Amino acid sequence: MSGKTVNSAILLLVIGNAMAIASDVFIKLLEPGTPIFQFAFLRCVLTLVFLLPLLGQLNREHLFAGLGIHTLRAHIHLAGILCMVVALGNLPLATANAVFYAAPILVMVLSVIVFREQLTPLSVFAVFSGFAGIVVILRPVEFNWAAIAALGSLPWPSTRSWYDSFPKGNPPSTNCS
Numbered sequence: 001m002s003g004k005t006v007n008s009a010i011l012l013l014v015i016g017n018a019m020a021i022a023s024d025v026f027i028k029l030l031e032p033g034t035p036i037f038q039f040a041f042l043r044c045v046l047t048l049v050f051l052l053p054l055l056g057q058l059n060r061e062h063l064f065a066g067l068g069i070h071t072l073r074a075h076i077h078l079a080g081i082l083c084m085v086v087a088l089g090n091l092p093l094a095t096a097n098a099v100f101y102a103a104p105i106l107v108m109v110l111s112v113i114v115f116r117e118q119l120t121p122l123s124v125f126a127v128f129s130g131f132a133g134i135v136v137i138l139r140p141v142e143f144n145w146a147a148i149a150a151l152g153s154l155p156w157p158s159t160r161s162w163y164d165s166f167p168k169g170n171p172p173s174t175n176c177s
Helices: 001-029 037-056 067-090 093-100 104-116 122-139 145-152 155-165
Strands: none
Touching: 001 037, 001 067, 037 067, 037 145, 093 122, 104 122, 104 145
């Protein structure tokens, strides 16, 4: 991998994390009566605005290839966004983000269950140490509906591992992630 590719990847990662932090802050600043679907809609619209420059790279010949799995992913993403809004609105920001850090652990566990992947002893150690770190951060003394909503948003990032099931030559469409 060239240095330019690595630097670009790092820059995109920093920009993506900054946008996620801004999204979390906006959720915390919402009025208590703000409809959750309104925030989800605005987030999807902003995502589409950011993706407009990439419209020319769309493969129009296979526009609807893999429609079923794209639709399923989109609905899981929507449910994840809604759970995230509920969790961030009702939990302290640090607590909600600590629960969100469990997503890579869930992806690894689901890859074993769904795709029959083999875990190495090092990856099993990583799963258990990651889970222990989350438990230490959270200091679980209270388990309420907001914590359940935070856990409900975890399958959302795990759909990124579905890329193997997309039709060849049809990259996954980006939706409200």
